[in-house]
Amino acid sequence: xxxxxxxxxxxxxxxxxxxxxxxxxNQTGSWYMYFYKHQFQNSQFxxxxxxxYRNWNIIGDLExxxxxxxxxxxxxxxxxxxxxxxxxxxxGALGDSNDTSAESRIYQEALLPQKVGGRFYLTHRxxxxxxxxxxxxxxxxxxxxxxxxxPFTAKTISPKVFYAALYNExxxxxxxxxxxxxxxxxxxxxxxxxxxxxxxxxxxxxQLGWMNQKTAxxxxxxxxxxxxxxx
Numbered sequence: 731x732x733x734x735x736x737x738x739x740x741x742x743x744x745x746x747x748x749x750x751x752x753x754x755x756n757q758t759g760s761w762y763m764y765f766y767k768h769q770f771q772n773s774q775f776x777x778x779x780x781x782x783y784r785n786w787n788i789i790g791d792l793e794x795x796x797x798x799x800x801x802x803x804x805x806x807x808x809x810x811x812x813x814x815x816x817x818x819x820x821x822g823a824l825g826d827s828n829d830t831s832a833e834s835r836i837y838q839e840a841l842l843p844q845k846v847g848g849r850f851y852l853t854h855r856x857x858x859x860x861x862x863x864x865x866x867x868x869x870x871x872x873x874x875x876x877x878x879x880x881p882f883t884a885k886t887i888s889p890k891v892f893y894a895a896l897y898n899e900x901x902x903x904x905x906x907x908x909x910x911x912x913x914x915x916x917x918x919x920x921x922x923x924x925x926x927x928x929x930x931x932x933x934x935x936x937q938l939g940w941m942n943q944k945t946a947x948x949x950x951x952x953x954x955x956x957x958x959x960x961x
Contacts, residue, residue: 759793760785761941763956769804776802778813788953792822792830800837813839834862849885853877855899863908870904871918879927887929895925895937915946925954933960 761784769776779799786793800815819833837859844852855875863869881893901918908914925939934957941952 758788758951758953760788761952761954761956763954764959765956766959766961767802768961769802774804774806776804778802779815784952786822786824791824792820793824794822795820798835798837800839809843811841813837813841815839831864833864836860849880851877851879851881851887853879865909866912867905867907867909869908872902872904873899875899887927887935889929889931891929893927893929895923895927895939897921897923917946919943919945923954934958 761782763780763782765778765780767776767778777799780796781798782794782796784793784795785791796817796819798815798817800813803812804810805812815837817833817835817837819835821831821833823829837857839855839857842854842856844854846852853876855873855877857873857875859871859873861869861871875897876899877895877897879887879893879895881887881891884891887893899921901920903914903916903918906913906916921941921943923939923941925937927935927937929935937954937956937958939954939956941954943950943952
């Protein structure tokens, strides 16, 4: 079995188990997301990023506002995209409190796309983050995301086509000591996503889905709506 097929089998197993064993199925929040990407003309450089607005509930109780953008580099003879970027994160408290905390984050990323069996679109994303979290010591984090998109009505993800969208992302902390005698686990969290996408045209596609996030102490379901924009 090739690495790609093993990765596909692993994704399917994790996705199924996460869906069946969500820890808190009644605690559902929402994420509204906009992703953008642009490749400069006649250049190996571009930009990409995202805006994410997350709620503890469907709307109104801020969980997190994330603004992220980076410069991309596409080597001429390699099917990989590198990114160097920055993110600013504002996190809110659950419930009636209006308290927030801030984080600045620098990240490096490698994105490796694959097509398996003529129909399965796999993407491996490796991300390394340097985190400056309010009232904590400097921290780092490692992330690996395996994406899988499968078109329903055609063999390619092209305009007017619906597709299944799945992913599983693992987060691992680089340190356990975060200052003032406080510690976190090496395992930070795991996210599993099940969704349906629609390609409007060559530039825009939409996704609607459900994501389950597990940390060392709890789990939470998230309803997600996203727009993906190439310009």
